[in-house]
Amino acid sequence: MTLLEIDSLSLHFRRYDRLFRHVEVEALGAISLALEAGEVLAVVGASGSGKSLLAHAILGILPKNAVLRGSLWFDGRPLDGTAQAALCGRRIGLVPQSVSYLDPLARNGDQLRWAALRAGRSQRDATRLAQPALQAMGLDPAIARDFPHSLSGGMARRLAMAIATIGEADLILADEPTNGLDPDNAARVLDRLAGFARRGKGVMLITHDLVGALPYADRVAILDGGRLIDVEPASAFSGRGDGLRSAYARALWRALPQNDFSLPEALHHA
Amino acid sequence: MQPWPRFIAFRIVRLALVLIAVALVAFALAKMSPVDPINAYLGPDIAKVGPEQRALIAAEWGLDQPVGVQFTKWLGNLLAGDLGWSVTYNAPVAEVIGTRFRTSLVLMGLAWIFSGLFGFALGIAAGAWQGGWADRLIRVYAYVLASTPTFWIAILLLMVFSVSLGWTPVCCAGPVGVLPEDVTLVERIRHLILPLAALSILGIAQIALHTRAKMIEIMRSDYVLYAQAQGASRLDIALRHGARNAALPAITVLFASLGELFGGSVLAEQVFAYPGLGRATIEAGIRGDVPLLLAITLFTTLFVSTGNTIADALYRLVDPRMADPDAVQGAAP
Known part of the structure; x- marks a missing residue:
């Protein structure tokens, strides 16, 4: 079942050039992608390739000067402003990039409870669900009384996953969930995300770490400079990468230190 | 971050220094101002008082002493809890x-x-x-x-x-x-x-x-x-x-x-x-x-x-x- 469909989506930022003339700067160009329920789709790209903007566009939290064209579909229905307002936090959850996405002055438990309230839960349910949600992510319920500054990077990411899923989201957008984590903690976070997919949710794993994402991803979409290069099955990234369709993906794969470490032409001209 | 006792001690010392500095400046300004405390005290009775009596009042109040002595005396009284007498409100x-x-x-x-x-x-x-x-x-x-x-x-x-x-x-x-x-x-x-x-x-x-x-x-x-x-x-x-x-x-x-x-x-x-x-x-x-x-x-x-x-x-x-x-x-x- 196709959970999310992105149809020739492009994103521009309006900027004032000199006094009155305004120009549009392209951030994302004509992206078409589909995400199935039960799969982990890795969106891989260097920083500045527009990965996070893609997630923000799906959630409808772009800055005011953003111009979005093309269409988004969620569960067979158009995902416009009204739908986004109704679905974000309920059926679509975000796992953000860093601890700075948690309110530094609010207790962890409150932030989790607020997320549940925003997902339409009752006051009583929100309180009741908080503890099991923390335990499900392997967190000590005692951290509910603490403030975010006392969480480690890995714990903060797991709290964010508890927040993303407390509303029974069907689609999880994880934005660089392993950024700044050591390999053990990164593996734990990715393992949980893959677990969501096994239970039938769709997971969009946004990352710059192709190798780290491969064991958990079903398919890999490669973004470069705001454009979608290609979507390849994760299994094609093996050996010398001969199973990869696009030259860019093949070049990217071969440029990795553990492979050939070669810098072929394709990377320069893509 | 410094611990609480040090924070409080530091603040008290700073407050004391600020108060002393303000006292010094305020006193100096009052001394330099054209206000004559004896004239202010006498008010309309000024016509009835001769130069000798003025000198007596000045001596009684210590106004004939050097400014430094006046300041330390005032500060001493202040620390002893005596803020002085207000002529305006007679209290x-x-x-x-x-x-x-x-x-x-x-x-x-x-x-x-x-x-x-x-x-x-x-x-x-x-x-x-x-x-x-x-x-x-x-x-x-x-x-x-x-x-x-x-x-x-x-x-x-x-x-x-x-x-x-x-x-x-x-x-x-x-x-x-x-x-x-x-x-x-x-x-x-x-x-x-x-x-x-x-x-x-x-x-x-x-x-x-x-x-x-x-x-x-x-x-x-x-x-x-x-x-x-x-x-x-x-x-x-x-x-x-x-x-x-x-x-x-x-x-x-x-x-x-x-x-x-x-x-x-x-x-x-x-x-x-x-x-x-x-x-x-x-x-x-x-x-x-x-x-x-x-x-x-x-x-x-x-x-x-x-x-x-x-x-x-x-x-x-x-x-x-x-x-x-x-x-x-x-x-x-």
Whole structure:
């Protein structure tokens, strides 16, 4: 079942050039992608390739000067402003990039409870669900009384996953969930995300770490400079990468230190 | 971060140094001013006193001694708890400040609380709905009033509500000809309304502008973006994240604004002839009542410095990141 469909989506930022003339700067160009329920789709790209903007566009939290064209579909229905307002936090959850996405002055438990309230839960349910949600992510319920500054990077990411899923989201957008984590903690976070997919949710794993994402991803979409290069099955990234369709993906794969470490032409001209 | 005992000790030492410095400067200014304490003391009786008697008074008061000796003597008396005698009110200075401050405290305290509450609420609303109609209204109000002098507002209020409309009394803390202890609570409140309005209107504008600026910054933060991604409404964000994160800066500004409040009350009390500490300051200045003027200066310094110290202490108390120095390392992404 196709959970999310992105149809020739492009994103521009309006900027004032000199006094009155305004120009549009392209951030994302004509992206078409589909995400199935039960799969982990890795969106891989260097920083500045527009990965996070893609997630923000799906959630409808772009800055005011953003111009979005093309269409988004969620569960067979158009995902416009009204739908986004109704679905974000309920059926679509975000796992953000860093601890700075948690309110530094609010207790962890409150932030989790607020997320549940925003997902339409009752006051009583929100309180009741908080503890099991923390335990499900392997967190000590005692951290509910603490403030975010006392969480480690890995714990903060797991709290964010508890927040993303407390509303029974069907689609999880994880934005660089392993950024700044050591390999053990990164593996734990990715393992949980893959677990969501096994239970039938769709997971969009946004990352710059192709190798780290491969064991958990079903398919890999490669973004470069705001454009979608290609979507390849994760299994094609093996050996010398001969199973990869696009030259860019093949070049990217071969440029990795553990492979050939070669810098072929394709990377320069893509 | 330094531990609490050191913080408090440091603040007390600093306060003492500030008070000594202010005492020194205030005393020097009083000495350099053209006010002659003997003339001020004698008043109309000045014609009856000859040069010999003047010299006697000067010797009795120690005015013939070098300035340094006079200062140390005054400072010594001050430390012993003797603030001197106020010629203007014919009472000990400590007593004058005590009764006057009690009258002012109601006025300043209420104005302070109103500025805090209303200023904060308006600032949150303006910042959360930046660019909206509420923001525009609040901004115009705040900019116009923040750049308006207190005495002008006070005169304007007096002209409109007391003179033209006749809703409020023209002056004082109670009806003319009634002993202060016989004034009823209703009368007291009626006389308080205009000075309070004049003082609050400006305080509200200041706090609102500060809170609005902080709120705009908060609305651009990552945690607000995250709340939006969770489907939070603007009101939800303003109340849960905005008020929480804007409260500390607002409280700090509120305590730091005690000096302006004091300055404002001097002007407002003068215009409304409200018998508080502010009016006593002006009386003391005009009549050359040096002991009272110096004591009020020191009292104001103490008051404002304490306000600033409370602001700093609150910052340490309320922000969990400052209360727990060991945990700060965990905040790395």
